[in-house]
């Protein structure tokens with residue numbers, strides 16, 4: 256071992272957490288408002304004293320403890336209420352990009368719910384300018400590429416679907432960084448087929464379909480997302496593990512699952528991490544990507560999600576690097592960009608293992 260390696264060994268922990276921290280990554284399932292750090296949320300809460308969101312980061316940690324999925328949505332919307340001006344939007348987006356860059360995220364598809372902001376009075380062009388301004392600044396200053404997914408807040412119904420697809424397809428409004436179209440919010444009482452016309456319009460406009468499904472309802476919701484919404488990836492897809500035919504279909508057609516382990520525990524979709532079905536997904540040959548969903552709300556970050564997946568799947572450095580390459584491959588980044596990041600992952604891993 257060279258002197259340099261000996262010194263490096265003595266200084267840095269060689270455990271998997273250290274490897275993950277430096278590993279170039281891509282994140283495909285992470286929400287804009289859901290990524291507001293405690294510092295940002297408390298700063299915004301201080302600007303709006305009428306809000307019930309705590310300003311003190313300690314109290315915020317308790318506030319972000321959920322009894323069930325409906326409670327999570329209620330808390331989520333109270334944070335949405337803090338985003339009131341285009342300046343709030345730009346600050347939030349830029350800071351989310353900084354947090355992603357700190358975790359060596361080279362590329363992220365950030366899910367934004369524009370309906371929730373325009374209906375709260377933020378003018379649509381100003382909203383789009385704010386996110387685009389932050390996206391360009393992030394790429395220049397952090398080297399992190401951001402793309403947008405616009406999603407329908409399903410519980411808000413077809414009015415929100417119409418507004419979301421208009422904002423996503425009207426050339427006078429849609430932002431340059433928009434690549435995909437999604438469907439979020441509660442699944443219970445929100446059947447997927449009703450959104451087919453809106454997804455058809457989004458897909459016809461060149462957007463990729465990535466709805467949430469199988470997070471809080473059964474595998475039939477995942478089938479519906481595939482059949483009616485022509486999903487190219489599935490947000491969560493947790494209950495797919497209950498249907499071997501669905502697992503076989505996802506594997507055969509290379510339809511990736513955007514797995515968010517800690518999210519599923521925090522929203523009580525899955526009881527404990529050890530009971531998470533990600534092992535079943537891998538055993539069935541399904542393409543698994545690891546994501547953080549709403550990291551500060553769930554007391555996690557992307558690196559922690561990779562560490563959780565490594566433990567559940569008993570992975571070494573090469574196994575973790577493969578997970579990272581899965582996400583790059585499943586992304587909607589152009590081929591040269593994918594090749595570049597995958598090559599960076601390979602170089603990083605080879606260098607790490609050689610030390």
Ligand SMILES: Nc1ncnc2c1ncn2[C@@H]1O[C@H](CCC(=O)c2cccc(C(=O)O)c2)[C@@H](O)[C@H]1O
Nearest residue numbers: 286289328368371406407408410411439440441549
């Ligand atoms: N794990 C998650 N699973 C699912 N969704 C998640 C997850 N994390 C974050 N979201 C986001 O929560 C939003 C929910 C917004 C919503 O339900 C709603 C209902 C009624 C009115 C309004 C409004 O704005 O007026 C909004 C979704 O759009 C989605 O982007």
Ligand SMILES: [Zn+2]
Nearest residue numbers: 286467490548
């Ligand atoms: Zn989500």
